[in-house]
Amino acid sequence: MEPEALIEALLSRDRDTPVDLAALLCDRHPRERVALSVVRPAGPRLDVEDVTYGELADRSRHLAGGLAGLGIGPGDHVATLMGKSAELVVVLLALWRLGAVHIPLFTAFADVAVAARTATARAVVTDADLLPTLDPLRDATGATPWTVVVNGDRTAPDAHHRTATEPGTAAAPGGAPTLRALETRGAGVRPPDSFRWAGDDAFITLYTSGTTGAPKAVPVPARALAAFVSYQHVALDHRAEDVFWNMSDPGWGYGLYQAVIGPLALGRGTLLLAARFDAALTLRVLHELQVTNFAAAPTVYRALRNHDGPRVRPGALRCCSAAGEPLNPDLPRWAEEHLGVTVHDHYGQTELGMVLGTPWRPGRRVEPVPGRMGPALPGWTLAVVDEDTHRPLPAGAVGRLAVDVPRSPLMWFTHYLGGGPRPAGRFSPDGRWFLTGDLASADEQGRFAFAGRDDDVIIMAGYRIGPVDVENVLLEHPAVAEAAVTAVDDALRGEVLEAFVVLAPAAVPGEALAADLRTHVKRRLAAHLYPRVVHFRQSLPSTESGKVKRKELRRERERELGAVPAAP
Template identity: 50%
Template sequence: MPTSDDTSRTAADPAGAAARTAAQIESWLADFDAAGACAAHLLCDRHDPSAIAFTFVEPDLSARDLTYGDLAEASKRLAAALAARGVAAGDNVAVLMGKRFELVVTLLAIWRLGAVHVPLFTAFATPAIEMRVRAAGVRLVVTEPSQHGKIERLLRDGVTALVTGPDFDALVTGGAPPAEDAAVGGSGTLIRLFTSGTTGEPKGVPVPLKALAAFSCYMHYGLDVTAEDVFWNAADPGWAYGLYYGIVGPLALGRRNLLLNAGFTAESTIAVLRAFGVTNFAAAPTVYRALRRESTDGVRLRRASSAGEPLTPDVPAWAAGALGAEVRDHYGQTEHGMVIANAWHPDLAAPVKPGSMGRPLPGFTAGVVGDTIALDATASPLMWFGGYDGAPEKTAERFTPDGRWYLTGDVGTADADGHYFFSARDDDLILMAGYRISPLDVESALITHPAVADVAVVGRPDELRGEVVEAFVVLAGGAAGSPDLVADLQQRVRTGYSAHAYPRRVHFVDSLPKTPSGKVQRFLLRRLDG
């Protein structure tokens, strides 16, 4: 928990803390929003070459350190190989890979060329991958053998692949690096990350280089990651929180992060926390809820942070004794990263109000427009979102008509002290274990089954995961509900959309509640008893 020094420093010298914060924000913007900003220099080459950038942890807890010097050398050589394959500035390159050495090297190589990284989550099934690759105009996918089968149709359509293994290893150890890295400037696109809504296909979010100023702010003020910390962001880099604050943010500040090349289990998480002496940990609430069921002897954290879904009050109450630090709730979105937090940095640390997400981070000004949490675009120098790819109407929906307020789409309130409280989402996105799942994507997979005539998907509260996916299915004539059909439908989602998004429960119903215009009334489905 924060010490008395943490919480009293700002109270004792509020003007000094504000001045330090303002100067720090100006410094980040000077670096990351400069006209000649170069991602490779800012994320790698300017750091001490002997410092460790990442520690890659295997399931057996064996580990491999990657220094900034080694990262620079390997990524330069891979960049040369990618350039020889025709990758140039502005090209979109998709990466479908787990949390391994080759992932980080590939990202730096892409950015050295001024190209754009398109993240692909390894749990996605083939249709979800194909949609993103085609929407971004990707011509090259860098992947690993276990994922290669998901892109076979794309390869027949002219997309090429680079697969990890001996040939890949030869590229990062041989060949001449390019003479000069590309400088894309603060407005140049670094990442093209797709996010789902409840209508239409996932929307592409271009992440510019200047967004690194906002990511640095959260790393420094929200998470309070110091040079002395053993930091571990356990989120997957196929999604915003893991990518922004498990890869890009640590690189921007020159901080080390652990990357565990394995799926989540409570046992393996505790083993890593113990074995590596983690002091600063960030994860979704579902991770902490799972850890509650295990012994945490030997785990002592200095900072513990949660993001991705609302944090239930039982977790902070348990964590202070079991982990050595309370878990603090933080809030953000793919479109801008983390913007509101119960910040850990001594210049901002304050006692947490129960149920609050905290206050706006430096560089952001928030408010409530109607009943929606919003960001003041005219008074938020770290705000970087400029709109979705090729979707002006969807972009316009995110802003008030005068362009001043960005509307998060999340309903909430703020008290007189500036603390924000999340109430609900104004759409139907499901937040499960930190992942945002679109009901439409799950429904689109289920409706392809010949036994399904109609279907609706909702999120239902779950003690461990926050929410789980539940499906309400109207059967086609002659079909009968059965355990075998439930299993078949769940598998249909795993293979047709994503392994993590299958419905944990399937209900067979005679009809779905709909408005006169035919829109499913999901709020009525949520009221039905399980």
Template identity: 50%
Template sequence: MSDADVDTITATIASWRETYADPAADAAWLLCDRHDPEALAFTLVSGDDLAGRDLTYGELAARSRRMAAVLAQQGVGRGKRVAVLMGKRVDLVVTLVAIWRLGAVHVPLFTAFATPAIEMRIRSSTVEVVVTEPSQRAKLAGLDGLTVLEAGPDLDALVDAAEPVAENVAVGGEGQLVELYTSGTTGTPKAVPVPVRALAAFTSYMHYGLDVRADDVFWNAADPGWAYGLYYGVMGPLVTGRRNLLLDAGFTPDTTFGVLARHGVTNFAGAPTMYRAMRRTEVPPGVRLRRASSAGEPLTPDVITWAEQALGTEVRDHYGQTEQGMAIVNGWHDDVRRPLEPGSMGVELPGFRAGVVDGQIALATDSPLMWFTGYLDAPEKTAERFTPDHTWYLTADIGTVDEEGYYFFTARDDDVILAAGYRIGPFDVESVLITHPLVADVAVVGAPDEVRGEVVAAYVVLEPGAEPGPDFEAELQQLVRTKYSAHAYPRQVHVVDALPKTPSGKVQRYLLRRGG
């Protein structure tokens, strides 16, 4: 890269930072109102027949102004938390823009969560208003003190009758947009506050990492209940004015290929588990991608080789976290693209400076686009993620960097399980399994899986004299589905005499990952 290219990128990053860190920054204007009203914001794809329904920025602006009025009638205003428990439907994006239009804060709830996981996030965030859909409404039953708005004819009638909100509440670059919870690997999930100025970092990834162009048909297939789907399937497309597809259906290879072919997708992003499953399915005619990207867990070389022949392009691996978004990437944009290095997750995304500190991948806190400063109301946990002099943010992921600046992931220091692109905290699953009357002790780790990358494996110590029946494993699986989340149940259950522990009583998970 020439000095002139470096200067251009540096100036671009500085411009984005100035725009989104402005004390007068208006999130709804930045994400919606400033775009051409006739331009497409999203295409909502039906899971039934894969037909698409386009949503323009003009329609999104008008509908979100009326939805904002409905929320305001429920007491929502600047700084108030609003939880949203919805799948990928038009009501989701309308509600999010409406929340930000009022200067309020969005609390994402993943639709696979069971009631206990939902309640923890609602109570921790002091949420009073929840917007949901009919298929999720039952999960909120019994949660007192909540105002619940359910998508459907009744809410539509309220929105249609509402007087549109005329003025946005501008919270500025430091104002909070989102309160997103981590996976809870070492305790209760921690709340990550996402400020308006984080939009600059999201813009850098959309531009340099994914290379989403105006003429692309872009599809980030990740769920907006988690960071990658929210940051780069909703917020990133909105802030850059790039349309994204939202498929209202679960993942299957056939459905994914059907969407790619029918809608002429040219730029696709998904988890490695999606690509591995797709690799076992015949590619239909008409699927040719200009760009393909992967995030959520390390990408295996076989996927890259397959994709070049089957999809017409290699798949590039990218690395990030809930706390910061994507920061190390095999960027696609012409200004930053470098040859793939086998096993590497890439180099620094423009706007970030990375390093390896005490064996951990780290990000310099003076990076122009660094936005994470700490967890909400968790000073001790925050302190663990920064060096004592606060010059480095520690990712808790072990890795290396070579002389050419390529970063390589080695291990997850916090024992997070990456299953099918989802980050699963052992603590959450263990907390449910231990409630079974026959379970005396339990530890959860990730076990290798060819399709999903990892699956949840539970090592269970029984109560003295316990005699588990033939349905014991199914009982534990259903317990996790019911009490935590459908995506996190243990696909492997091992009954053991004792768990390997240190003299201080800590479980030695690395021994369990080796098979005991």
């Protein structure tokens, strides 16, 4: 089925019309087609493991049988604490064959973050080397609150992890059940019939990153697939012949939605790098594997720009896309010179998928404008609305970025897990607008520019200032590698700006450089928008997905100034 027809079919389905997710994402594709290329650095060479759709289909059916033997079935929540691997994708397909709901966990999570996200889980599947993360969650008897399944040869002692005790559950001797054992067990039994999902059935529960409060559980319904497929096809222009690489981690929305689910739904190949981020390795993979279509957070592009080691210019790139945080205006120009192609900015949220940006698809392509994310993507209508009245604002005005729900056929979010419909603060009272929590402006052509989070906005002498504009100007300075801008109280102006800067390798911190940065902002942006104080730091606090925690920087400064007590 062609992508346009698939999107139309997904959109036209009644919410009660069931869909076999395993068939849609895997079984219907040619068995011999490569679905995943798992890349591992092996000394001077790259080890590439190609996995076909046929292998995914067989292994996930077998694993579904093994998991069913543990009692996993429709409606059960199962978390994965796993790196990028073929096994992760096999687990996801097996869960969806059974009607189980997937809870992604980022591999860098500590035990507290895991506990907060697994309260509803019946089981946790984890890589063997991540078992220590689960150990602090044992109760007084030494058991975990869920069945633990281990991916790898290392097994956990019975005293540490509860295992299923039903006959024939394929528990590894002296330890928790392993994926390998469950697959072997499932291969010898009749596989369960594949579950069929109604459009409103949640097949994922994904937690927000928590940049503006406690992480919230987002139920992702089966009908959200239409949005993921549309973005993969139109904005990323993921073609059958592409070597496609989305670097984002599947523990977060962009990685799960568009590095795994989107490619599988289209029957395309996707590349998974089983290694920690390293700029030199990233350039090597782009070059040696002849990647044609690349997506990553702006943090990745900045790291590539600041890399001071040997540079290998990729030779095959056709598309580069960025998502997850604001794209600095200088990065597209840098990428065009050093990667051979510009970068298109895209914007989305856990609750939405991707909704804004400059698409790559011919016939849909919009020329990017530095500093602007682009227009609404097909299937979405957005506007900048007044904070109080929720009425659309004129071009150029900064206000709340909002999704026009009735005019957005791809809109799928309705509530957080455990809460009622239209959660307070996320929808306008009449239900028309979904409020993203971000500030933006739009030009006459409907191209949006990010201005900051609602709680990041700075009000100085009557001016509403989004920190992103100032940060982007600071990042233009050759001495600056990373920048964040916040505000402190000022008796005269209400608030004044302060900057937190991570320097490029050759830069020397000091008052002379701080003065130069202030002058740079005055000349490039506006005389009143310069940071009164510049703090030089080794790093900036950020979420696991790379978003700077400005609120944490503000609290640090407030504690230094004696405005708030230190955290206990």
